[in-house]
Amino acid sequence: xxxxxxxxxHVGDHPRPEKNYLNENTRVWDWMTTVDHKRIGLMYLVGSLxxxxxxxxxxxxxxxxxxxxxxxxxGIAVDAEMYNRMxxxxxAIMVFLFIIPAIPGSLTNFVLPxxxxxxxxxxxxxxxxxxxxxxxxxxxAVSSIVIGAVDTGWTFYTPYSSSSSQTAVAxxxxxxxxxxxxxxxxxxxxxxxxxxxxxxxxxWFDMPLFIWGMYSTAVIQILATxxxxxxxxxxxxxxxxxxxxxxxxxxxxPVLFQHFFWFYSHPAVYIMILPGMAIISELxxxxxxxxxxxxxxxxxxxxxxxxxxxxxxxxxxxxxxxxQLANVVFSALTFLVAIPSGVKVFNWLTTMxxxxxxxxxxxxxxxxFLILFAxxxxxxxxxxxxxxNIHLTDTYFVVAHFHYVMMGSTVTAFLGGLYYWWPKxxxxxxxxxxxxxxxxxxFIGFNATFIPQFIMGSQGMPRRYYNYLxxxxxFHAFSTVGSWILGLxxxxxxxxxxxSLRKPADAPDDPWGGTTLEWKTSSPPxxxxxxxxxxxxxxxxxxxxxxxxxxxx
Amino acid sequence: MNxxxxxxxxxxxxxxxxxxxxxxxxxxxxxxxxxxxxxxLTTLYFAWxxxxxxxxxxxxxxxxxxxxxxxxxxxxxICVGLFFWGLNGYxxxxxxxxxxxxxxxxxxxxxxxxxxxxxxxxxxxMHVPVNKPVRLVMTSEDVLHxxxxxxxxxxxxxxxxxxxxxxxxxxxxxxxxxxCAEYCGKDHSGMKGIMTVEKQEDFDKFxxxxxxxxxxxRDSGDWAGWGKLQYERKGCNSCxxxxxxxxxxxxxxxxxxxxxxLGTGTTxxxxxxxxxxxxxxxxxxxxxxxxPIMPTFQGLLRNHEIKGLVAYIQSLK
Ligand SMILES: [Cu+2]
Numbered sequence: 032x033x034x035x036x037x038x039x040x041h042v043g044d045h046p047r048p049e050k051n052y053l054n055e056n057t058r059v060w061d062w063m064t065t066v067d068h069k070r071i072g073l074m075y076l077v078g079s080l081x082x083x084x085x086x087x088x089x090x091x092x093x094x095x096x097x098x099x100x101x102x103x104x105x106g107i108a109v110d111a112e113m114y115n116r117m118x119x120x121x122x123a124i125m126v127f128l129f130i131i132p133a134i135p136g137s138l139t140n141f142v143l144p145x146x147x148x149x150x151x152x153x154x155x156x157x158x159x160x161x162x163x164x165x166x167x168x169x170x171x172a173v174s175s176i177v178i179g180a181v182d183t184g185w186t187f188y189t190p191y192s193s194s195s196s197q198t199a200v201a202x203x204x205x206x207x208x209x210x211x212x213x214x215x216x217x218x219x220x221x222x223x224x225x226x227x228x229x230x231x232x233x234x235w236f237d238m239p240l241f242i243w244g245m246y247s248t249a250v251i252q253i254l255a256t257x258x259x260x261x262x263x264x265x266x267x268x269x270x271x272x273x274x275x276x277x278x279x280x281x282x283x284x285p286v287l288f289q290h291f292f293w294f295y296s297h298p299a300v301y302i303m304i305l306p307g308m309a310i311i312s313e314l315x316x317x318x319x320x321x322x323x324x325x326x327x328x329x330x331x332x333x334x335x336x337x338x339x340x341x342x343x344x345x346x347x348x349x350x351x352x353x354x355q356l357a358n359v360v361f362s363a364l365t366f367l368v369a370i371p372s373g374v375k376v377f378n379w380l381t382t383m384x385x386x387x388x389x390x391x392x393x394x395x396x397x398x399x400f401l402i403l404f405a406x407x408x409x410x411x412x413x414x415x416x417x418x419x420n421i422h423l424t425d426t427y428f429v430v431a432h433f434h435y436v437m438m439g440s441t442v443t444a445f446l447g448g449l450y451y452w453w454p455k456x457x458x459x460x461x462x463x464x465x466x467x468x469x470x471x472x473x474f475i476g477f478n479a480t481f482i483p484q485f486i487m488g489s490q491g492m493p494r495r496y497y498n499y500l501x502x503x504x505x506f507h508a509f510s511t512v513g514s515w516i517l518g519l520x521x522x523x524x525x526x527x528x529x530x531s532l533r534k535p536a537d538a539p540d541d542p543w544g545g546t547t548l549e550w551k552t553s554s555p556p557x558x559x560x561x562x563x564x565x566x567x568x569x570x571x572x573x574x575x576x577x578x579x580x581x582x583x584x
Numbered sequence: 585m586n587x588x589x590x591x592x593x594x595x596x597x598x599x600x601x602x603x604x605x606x607x608x609x610x611x612x613x614x615x616x617x618x619x620x621x622x623x624x625l626t627t628l629y630f631a632w633x634x635x636x637x638x639x640x641x642x643x644x645x646x647x648x649x650x651x652x653x654x655x656x657x658x659x660x661x662i663c664v665g666l667f668f669w670g671l672n673g674y675x676x677x678x679x680x681x682x683x684x685x686x687x688x689x690x691x692x693x694x695x696x697x698x699x700x701x702x703x704x705x706x707x708x709x710m711h712v713p714v715n716k717p718v719r720l721v722m723t724s725e726d727v728l729h730x731x732x733x734x735x736x737x738x739x740x741x742x743x744x745x746x747x748x749x750x751x752x753x754x755x756x757x758x759x760x761x762x763x764c765a766e767y768c769g770k771d772h773s774g775m776k777g778i779m780t781v782e783k784q785e786d787f788d789k790f791x792x793x794x795x796x797x798x799x800x801x802r803d804s805g806d807w808a809g810w811g812k813l814q815y816e817r818k819g820c821n822s823c824x825x826x827x828x829x830x831x832x833x834x835x836x837x838x839x840x841x842x843x844x845x846l847g848t849g850t851t852x853x854x855x856x857x858x859x860x861x862x863x864x865x866x867x868x869x870x871x872x873x874x875x876p877i878m879p880t881f882q883g884l885l886r887n888h889e890i891k892g893l894v895a896y897i898q899s900l901k
Contacts, residue, residue: 111772326646494767
């Protein structure tokens with residue numbers, strides 16, 4: 032039987048309003064100057080998906096080049112230099128222009144104020160400013176890589192990146208800094224919003240867990256990103272005054288650069304994964320029709336992951352020449368990450384236990400997330416352990432591991448979240464069948480692409496390799512075919528979602544039977560979000576029968 | 585069997601250390617297999633067992649302190665155990681025995697140069713005696729590189745302006761590939777070579793003459809074949825083509841006997857003596873249209889290797 036998830040078409044006494052945030056003031060200029068968090072969220076969505084498309088195309092091209100030892104792409108030969116530029120562009124776009132801004136910029140911008148029962152974020156104009164800063168940074172980043180033919184990889188390690196042929200690295204770091212600034216502004220805005228604009232009756236432990244996750248993310252954004260700025264200043268000083276900092280030519284130390292880089296980039300990994308976990312904490316209770324198990328444990332584990340993320344950067348550098356004692360300490364600290372991550376997984380599973388699970392598309396993605404995140408997390412143990420790290424670091428094993436975490440986990444959660452909030456954002460329901468097909472393709476394609484990479488890596492295939500030993504060819508070919516399924520799945524997602532826009536608004540206000548406040552307004556919401564100021568009467572994920580519901584996790 | 589045990593994930597073992605790493609690897613592998621299927625099957629089972637049924641009321645379970653302590657503390661204990669397991673292996677990797685033979689390694693874009701205790705040198709071609717610990721003292725002339733021998737399970741960055749080291753005891757005779765594992769620019773993936781692990785007497789012979797391999801060529805009289813091997817091993821192929829195309833250096837096709845114009849404008853006919861001079865003092869006579877970028881191979885080429893190269897160039901009509 033088709034489950035009935037929603038009690039009525041429309042919440043409260045409000046039929047679907049004539050005017051909503053989408054059809055009021057529709058001139059281009061209105062959109063460009065909007066301070067409405069929902070519109071800014073949509074603009075971020077379009078921006079980051081655009082870069083996802085480009086980064087994804089580059090990935091498909093890279094896989095095509097690697098498929099055979101002839102290095103051709105549709106018959107065009109690609110040389111090593113071209114290949115190196117392509118993977119640099121792929122990495123930089125995916126990290127800085129897609130994953131970091133995607134969930135905070137788009138989905139969070141859209142739902143965070145709604146979930147809190149607020150009219151907007153705390154500083155709406157600043158919110159618009161961070162979008163434009165993002166656009167400026169993105170243009171600068173892409174143009175400096177393309178025009179400057181940067182081929183350093185997204186890690187920009189010195190002294191290769193400071194050598195004379197790499198003139199564009201300075202402007203690229205500048206671009207990363209500008210993008211970081213956008214990230215800081217967004218984080219700041221979310222923190223202020225969470226502190227100041229919660230609905231009456233909403234205490235800290237009545238907030239949806241999504242908010243806890245995004246709050247932790249925001250804390251990392253504002254604390255880690257300034258380190259990028261410091262690195263930039265030091266690079267500039269070195270370049271102009273020839274004072275040795277990172278470049279051994281002037282007496283600098285290239286390992287120091289790696290410390291700076293990872294001191295930012297490791298927490299950045301959590302800027303990417305925490306939002307994914309935050310989405311999953313919404314999807315699982317909503318579709319299990321059961322209260323979340325271990326609310327406080329999940330909330331605290333987000334915060335502790337944010338804190339621990341600052342003290343484990345050295346695990347990227349076990350063979351980079353840092354002291355052996357440092358290696359030992361960083362390995363020990365790295366194992367700490369496993370605990371809060373494990374706690375989350377166990378809590379999610381226990382939430383499903385004795386639930387009433389509705390297998391709609393977003394829940395399919397949540398299940399895919401649990402499986403892919405298990406692989407991503409468990410392979411992290413191989414890398415955190417010192418003796419095995421020595422063999423595995425800088426190989427395809429690492430490539431596969433971080434794709435499982437960044438893409439298998441974060442992007443899976445992002446897609447699940449996109450399907451979940453799509454009816455709220457657009458007022459349209461999408462085809463369930465199409466959504467499920469896209470999820471199945473995604474899951475199969477993802478594993479087909481990256482499982483062979485684990486095997487290649489542990490057998491000794493280094494990363495960033497244009498040529499490889501013959502023995503790895505079958506694995507590369509398999510992985511390339513997997514990438515086609517992956518590509519197909521994303522086009523299916525796009526097709527399913529865009530097709531839904533062609534019909535008139537049909538989404539009920541609360542299509543999934545959600546308990547958080549964003550479902551208490553029209554789909555799509557009116558410009559000012561709520562018809563009346565919502566007051567929190569029951570805690571999130573409270574699925575007790577009406578009379579018994581209450582507050583206080 | 586390998587598919588069953590998880591060993592298929594790993595390359596052949598070439599050192600005692602490899603065995604230790606593999607044991608830890610397989611330990612974590614099995615732990616992961618168990619946890620992975622535990623999580624996956626539980627998820628799928630719950631999704632199936634508790635599938636939506638109209639009217640089912642779900643229990644309001646908010647937390648369970650005992651359970652939550654258990655699933656924090658047990659993983660913590662496992663992690664502590666794994667940490668020490670990894671540390672134990674790492675200590676072996678970190679501290680080289682005092683009697684290890686020392687070989688210096690220099691990385692540069694895009695080749696590896698090895699200097700043996702007696703001062704002889706090789707490029708991209710490394711020889712070590714079996715069952716004797718070797719310690720590599722490494723540095724880079726330009727950017728970061730990383731010396732990685734998968735069969736030995738060792739890897740270490742090679743850094744300009746400082747020395748890093750790595751050690752291992754090769755236990756398996758034969759050829760083992762080594763590669764560069766830290767991205768270093770255009771030909772990063774070509775920066776690799778073969779480590780030959782051989783018996784002590786063969787190693788001594790190699791230092792003295794070029795090894796048993798050389799003897800095989802000498803006995804068969806295949807000088808050009810010997811030269812072709814040097815062309816590939818000593819890195820001549822990164823600048824010289826043998827098919828007529830011009831690269832960083834002039835092609836070797838049709839070189840012998842041809843009239844060469846030098847940068848100074850003078851001409852000469854290419855003969856044995858000129859070829860030998862070009863290898864040992866490349867900047868003495870620079871060919872017109874090329875930069876003087878060829879490194880000197882003085883001390884890097886043995887006499888019979890020069891002779892082989894000359895024979896090889898002669899054979900390229
Ligand atoms: Cu290298």
